[in-house]
Amino acid sequence: MAVAIALSRRGRPSSAPNPNVGCLLVRDGKVVARGWTQPGGRPHAEAVAIAAAGEAARGATAYVSLEPCAHASPRGPACSDSLIVAGVARVVIAAQDPDPRTDGAGITRLQAAGIEVVTGVLPAGARAAMAPWWTRQVEGRPFVTLKLATSLDGCIALRDGSSRWITGERARAHGHLERASHQAILVGRGTFEADAPKLDVRLAGLADRSPKKLLLTTGGAPEGWTAVASPQAIADVDSVLVEGGAGAASAFLAADRVDRLLLYRAPILIGGGKRALGDIGLTDLAEAHDRWRLSDSRLLGSDRLDVYERIRTY
């Protein structure tokens, strides 16, 4: 299942609006096919794996990171039907599909066809791998990542606004990779005016992955940009990378709309420069605790990247 979940990440973010799912077909202890949701959302992961396996799918075990769908569409048959037709013997599922058109119906259909079904294998890992789609599906809002690039003392620029460069090349390249994995990036008015021409993915081979551009503003947006009036008002995307500046970052934090925090930190001290955040509505220090969990930490050149995830209990 861990492999199926890893495969699912390959469909992110290109599988939108469909969930990025991974599928592994195993027969006699050997992997006979792998699949993940293709760009635009079709074919689904199961369809890709079944096509690759051919006759080898018969009698195999399918590991899927999300319950196979039960709803056919003009773009293809339901995956639960495809698995039955392919003759798989057993289906192992990480997470049940929260989409009301499936939500258990895929499992029921497989079982009715005499297929053994195991559910709930590494569900948290599968949900994390498809967090953008899951957040949109279950909560009706996008999964938001906030990126901050600061000095050790939490500054994002000198007092005069100069911020080139705080972090080094490797950290900045990592930031571009993060852009490529999001459907949209968002900046506030100040960052827009300072950096607008540069908010593209500048990595070889990924230039076509430049995300939709959102501007947090109560006014209008120029061509190529979409105006967003508030953190609550984002439509049509599953994942948003909030890039700056302090105003936009603070607005999203104050609204508790940040799910993941990317903290790039350079080994420098600025002192008295522009700070990463303004007021986020905190009045009691105790309330600041137990909200963020470190999920990754790595050195990028001489900079450190710490990734924190918002601890949420639904």
Add this chain to the structure above:
Amino acid sequence: MAVAIALSRRGRPSSAPNPNVGCLLVRDGKVVARGWTQPGGRPHAEAVAIAAAGEAARGATAYVSLEPCAHASPRGPACSDSLIVAGVARVVIAAQDPDPRTDGAGITRLQAAGIEVVTGVLPAGARAAMAPWWTRQVEGRPFVTLKLATSLDGCIALRDGSSRWITGERARAHGHLERASHQAILVGRGTFEADAPKLDVRLAGLADRSPKKLLLTTGGAPEGWTAVASPQAIADVDSVLVEGGAGAASAFLAADRVDRLLLYRAPILIGGGKRALGDIGLTDLAEAHDRWRLSDSRLLGSDRLDVYERIRTY
């Protein structure tokens, strides 16, 4: 030699005003004795090891983190003489003693007695282990550690000043351990007024290690405290821990008098609170780089401690 250097750290800070030295005696591939500079600076590391070894010192190799002294004092004989009398066959030295009373004279005396001498083995490690004494000896100033305990966005308190607690118990206990390893702690006026009664070492068994208390002020100091007018004006101590607040920290950084940075960081966001630093005189971002090198990083509960050392080239 790495073991001798590790032993030398046991004498810190109690060996002051003498250097904290480590000594290992090895004969026939076996460690026959160990020693480090005792509280108050005597006996020296070599004397401790020679006394422990007895006859086993004859023909042994002595590993010492600092060149054995060549100057006798009313408190004891010169260590180079003691090693000759003990009959060691070989002396391996990490760093040559910058004290003008030795500074090569110890090596010369050992060689004149027919002892094989090897020098320059792990000198940087030895210097780092006795950084406080070395800094005082070579630069005529104390070795200064700056401690900052911040949120992820670089705040040391809420806007209203409340700072209990940003970091957790383990990080705070580590901070007390750092106090115990310094000869003096220093705070500014604001921190003094807020926290003065609490600036002791509160760790079982180390209460008697509470360091000298310095107050950065142009005025006088209350009983039990010593007034220090500027970062350049500290006398009589080898090591100072600057504990806060932002004013004191910024003054030491602006004067480039910080050698080591302890950065305790809690996984919380404050936003718009009190910042760790004020102006430190930086006007060009390029000048902020290549000044600090990460020397240690560890998790203390859910907090992270990053230790940075000032890169200095003399």
